[in-house]
Amino acid sequence: MAHSLRVRLYVALIAWPIVGVFFAVLAFNVSHWFILALFASMISIGWYSWNLRCPSCGQSVILIGGVIAAPWVPKNCRNCGRPLA
Numbered sequence: 001m002a003h004s005l006r007v008r009l010y011v012a013l014i015a016w017p018i019v020g021v022f023f024a025v026l027a028f029n030v031s032h033w034f035i036l037a038l039f040a041s042m043i044s045i046g047w048y049s050w051n052l053r054c055p056s057c058g059q060s061v062i063l064i065g066g067v068i069a070a071p072w073v074p075k076n077c078r079n080c081g082r083p084l085a
């Protein structure tokens, strides 16, 4: 059994600032090219979070009203009401 949606989202949320600061420090101290790695990692983690979907209906679980990305996983899917782990 894979980690729950909630655990995976929290891992992504924790990794985001850590990875961001890591590449920002490299960009300012080593090479400006690490700015590209910074953007790539931010987009990757954002994409990963976005793709945490309800196993029942496929709706992205962090979306509120299809527009706003929330930094938590709701108890129930906002689209179909299925309980989320």
Ligand SMILES: [Zn+2]
Residues within 6 Å of the ligand: 054, 055, 056, 057, 058, 059, 077, 078, 079, 080, 081, 082
């Ligand atoms: Zn659903």
